[in-house]
Amino acid sequence: MRPKGLKGVLLFAFVASxxxxxxxxxxxxxSHSDRLHRVIYNDSVxxxxxxxxxxxxxxxxxxxxxxVNKLQPATVLSKAENKAxxxxxxxxxxxxxxxxxxxxxxxxxxxxxxxxxQKEAEDLFAKYGYNAFLSDRLPLNREIPDxxxxxxxxxxxxxxxxxxxxxxxxxxxALSIIKRAIRSIIDKTPASLLRExxxxxxxxxxxxxxxxxxxxxxxxxxxxxxxxxRVVHKEQLGLTQARLSGWKIATGDVVAxxxxxxxxxxxxxxxxxxxxxxxxxVILTPVxxxxxxxxxxxxxxxxxxxxxxxALWCMYESFRPEWYELKDESLPAKSPSIMGIxxxxxxxxxxxxxxxxxxxxxxGENVELGIRVWLCGGSVEVIPCSKIAHxxxxxxxxxxxxxITMKRNALRVAEVWMDEYKYNVNIAWNLPLxxxxxxxxxxxxxxxxxxxxxxxxxxxYLDNVYPMLDPLKDLVAYxxxxxxxxxxxxxxxxxxxxxxxILYSCHYFAPQRCYYRTNGQLYVGGIKSHTYNSNRxxxxxxxxxxxxxxxxxxxxxxxxxxxxxxxxxxxxxNRDTKRCLEIAQGEDSYYQLIVQHCTGxxxxxxxxITEREARV
Numbered sequence: 373m374r375p376k377g378l379k380g381v382l383l384f385a386f387v388a389s390x391x392x393x394x395x396x397x398x399x400x401x402x403s404h405s406d407r408l409h410r411v412i413y414n415d416s417v418x419x420x421x422x423x424x425x426x427x428x429x430x431x432x433x434x435x436x437x438x439x440v441n442k443l444q445p446a447t448v449l450s451k452a453e454n455k456a457x458x459x460x461x462x463x464x465x466x467x468x469x470x471x472x473x474x475x476x477x478x479x480x481x482x483x484x485x486x487x488x489x490q491k492e493a494e495d496l497f498a499k500y501g502y503n504a505f506l507s508d509r510l511p512l513n514r515e516i517p518d519x520x521x522x523x524x525x526x527x528x529x530x531x532x533x534x535x536x537x538x539x540x541x542x543x544x545x546a547l548s549i550i551k552r553a554i555r556s557i558i559d560k561t562p563a564s565l566l567r568e569x570x571x572x573x574x575x576x577x578x579x580x581x582x583x584x585x586x587x588x589x590x591x592x593x594x595x596x597x598x599x600x601x602r603v604v605h606k607e608q609l610g611l612t613q614a615r616l617s618g619w620k621i622a623t624g625d626v627v628a629x630x631x632x633x634x635x636x637x638x639x640x641x642x643x644x645x646x647x648x649x650x651x652x653x654v655i656l657t658p659v660x661x662x663x664x665x666x667x668x669x670x671x672x673x674x675x676x677x678x679x680x681x682x683a684l685w686c687m688y689e690s691f692r693p694e695w696y697e698l699k700d701e702s703l704p705a706k707s708p709s710i711m712g713i714x715x716x717x718x719x720x721x722x723x724x725x726x727x728x729x730x731x732x733x734x735x736g737e738n739v740e741l742g743i744r745v746w747l748c749g750g751s752v753e754v755i756p757c758s759k760i761a762h763x764x765x766x767x768x769x770x771x772x773x774x775x776i777t778m779k780r781n782a783l784r785v786a787e788v789w790m791d792e793y794k795y796n797v798n799i800a801w802n803l804p805l806x807x808x809x810x811x812x813x814x815x816x817x818x819x820x821x822x823x824x825x826x827x828x829x830x831x832x833y834l835d836n837v838y839p840m841l842d843p844l845k846d847l848v849a850y851x852x853x854x855x856x857x858x859x860x861x862x863x864x865x866x867x868x869x870x871x872x873x874i875l876y877s878c879h880y881f882a883p884q885r886c887y888y889r890t891n892g893q894l895y896v897g898g899i900k901s902h903t904y905n906s907n908r909x910x911x912x913x914x915x916x917x918x919x920x921x922x923x924x925x926x927x928x929x930x931x932x933x934x935x936x937x938x939x940x941x942x943x944x945x946n947r948d949t950k951r952c953l954e955i956a957q958g959e960d961s962y963y964q965l966i967v968q969h970c971t972g973x974x975x976x977x978x979x980x981i982t983e984r985e986a987r988v
Contacts, residue, residue: 628641656753849980893909
């Protein structure tokens with residue numbers, strides 16, 4: 373019974389207080405009962421009258437207590453006690469300090485943890501890049517939401533599908549994460565299809581991944597003997613080699629190469645196996661849902677193409693328009709590349725060259741596979757009906773700065789597969805076209821593979837597979853722009869959002885990268901790799917003394933003065949206003965970027981493309 377409205381609350385308050393008062397009277401009556409009997413019966417008839425009146429009072433009190441009981445006084449007292457208990461708990465919570473208020477782990481998660489628990493959770497977060505503290509406390513067979521499109525749920529698949537080997541690669545994962553990945557694969561893959569699960573350890577130092585993992589493998593083998601296989605590298609070889617190690621010992625018709633920090637969704641395998649049964653030359657990728665690194669909840673991701681920029685960093689983007697015109701989100705969709713998790717016919721994967729063993733540690737190998745498959749007789753598809761939940765780490769375990777190996781691997785891909793467009797990778801990494809000084813390793817074996825497979829030129833890939841990549845054919849110069857008067861200062865895009873470029877101490881990172889094209893446009897703050905993006909153009913407003921930055925599309929629409937004349941070691945002259953981009957010392961003694969009547973100031977840019985280099 374719950375009180376409703378103000379009257380209800382007042383009634384319950386009255387009943388509760390009356391009950392306590394009557395109970396006190398009743399205790400007093402009972403405690404004096406014997407003594408009253410003796411006194412009253414031994415004295416007089418008058419005393420007997422007093423006793424009779426007392427008995428009537430007792431009877432009335434009992435009736436009142438019964439009436440109060442009908443109003444559930446116990447509930448009232450219980451609510452009061454619960455409220456007091458909650459207040460006590462609230463006070464106790466308030467005294468627990470938040471030890472890591474700036475940690476990404478505790479921005480949305482961790483309320484109510486003791487200081488000791490906070491320390492443990494933060495230590496594990498720093499170690500793994502996700503909430504291992506919470507993972508250790510979740511069921512291994514936890515339920516995750518089915519995020520498939522309704523049409524996927526209705527699909528039926530052939531009974532005679534190919535057999536499947538699943539490779540899980542890892543480096544210093546939390547034990548509970550690996551266990552959950554194994555459990556989800558076993559529970560959500562038909563036993564008739566799952567040939568084996570291969571664990572590839574790229575030289576982990578985590579003690580939990582030794583005897584404790586062996587013990588868990590033993591438990592699984594009691595359920596399904598021989599299902600799990602294990603490969604342990606004696607030294608850290610990187611993602612590419614770990615994936616190759618798993619593929620080499622796989623025996624299934626199809627191999628799925630996955631990270632170990634995943635959970636598969638229901639019926640994840642059947643749509644992949646069915647598609648490869650139809651066409652063994654497709655390399656497939658499921659659709660990833662994101663598992664948040666803090667609370668480990670699953671965020672639904674819609675199907676998207678696996679793409680990349682000229683630096684070969686991975687990204688999601690829309691499918692080609694023809695897929696959307698079909699109005700069926702359950703259908704496979706063509707993709708320029710893969711994200712790293714992929715599924716392939718095991719033998720075809722070897723025929724096409726597997727993975728480039730010359731890649732180091734991290735990055736680029738997935739883009740290389742996507743480009744090679746398209747150029748050499750296969751294709752890449754995203755399968756929307758296959759869903760995998762993948763933990764998005766706050767930090768990765770391989771290197772503090774992944775760009776080191778990413779840059780090296782990207783140059784290797786460009787050298788083998790991109791023909792005359794390979795220099796766009798140099799431009800994206802702000803490296804000179806010649807003599808960039810990065811050792812990409814021996815690529816002779818990969819070039820021989822390309823010849824043997826009779827692969828198409830990269831221009832075919834741009835024209836037919838990924839036309840949204842901007843070929844950057846008319847680029848003249850790129851890098852930091854420096855005025856001879858102050859060689860320690862570089863043009864910088866300035867605060868973002870904002871539209872005012874500035875001078876700033878040279879650090880040569882993205883905000884200071886400028887790009888000059890033959891049409892006279894001068895970009896500041898980076899160049900986009902895709903034709904659907906807009907760069908930021910430097911403009912002369914025509915009045916005032918300061919230049920500005922606008923989206924090039926906006927500058928064109930509003931007919932801003934966005935075209936400049938520039939050669940290495942000369943001035944930067946606006947074609948329309950005939951004013952020059954220069955620097956001047958302000959009243960505060962700091963140098964500023966201005967536009968004014970030309971005084972002959974000289975500018976130099978880090979990388980200037982000569983006519984000979986442009987023809988290579």
